Amino acid sequence: MTSPDQPAQSAPADTSLANRYGAKKRRLSPKAARTAIGAALVVGIGFLAWVTTSNSLSGVTYKDVGYSTTDATLAEVDFQVTREPANPVKCAVKALDSKFAVVGWKVVDIPPSAADRTADGGRTVAQRVTLRTESASVSGVVDSCWIPAGAS
Known part of the structure; x- marks a missing residue:
């Protein structure tokens, strides 16, 4: 005599999934x-x-104010520099042609100044720089300004 086949006991779904994929993540x-x-x-x-x-x-900020072309070999750039009055500053100024190529370049020294009775205590100074150019320029800008090493 044979006994009828008994179906195998299956594991609960949660347990079999946990064995296969790992336990549930804890929050x-x-x-x-x-x-x-x-x-x-x-x-x-x-x-x-x-x-x-x-x-x-950082100590130094600058703002382009204006630009003019005197002739094909000269350009003038006007800008303002804001810094502590006791710090000297150097600024690189450049003139550009219509294709944005640099046609004139100059590093300008701005000496320290005494704090005067202006609204900002002498922190902002206006500068006008004349640049010699290789060809006619169509714009002039300040490239960067910095406090020289050992000055502060």
Whole structure:
């Protein structure tokens, strides 16, 4: 006599899936999630504060004000430089032709000045630079300004 075949006991679906794909992922507790979000906010606000203040603490900013062409060999560039009055500054000024090629270049020394009774305490100075050019220029700009090494 034979007994009828008994169906095999199958494992529950959750257990077989866990064996195949691994256990379910655990979620962060609400307290840990709040702590992580709070830490991310503090780091983000600190980074924004650093970015905002680091640019203003660099010491030198410049602004192009005007440009004129005297003739095919001369150009004048007007600009303003803002820095601490006690710091000397160097600025690279360039003249460009219609294809944006540099046709004139000059590094200008701006000496320190005494803090006077202007609205900003002598921080901003206006400069006019005359550049010799190789050919006719159509624009003139300040390329960069910096405080020379050992000056601050």
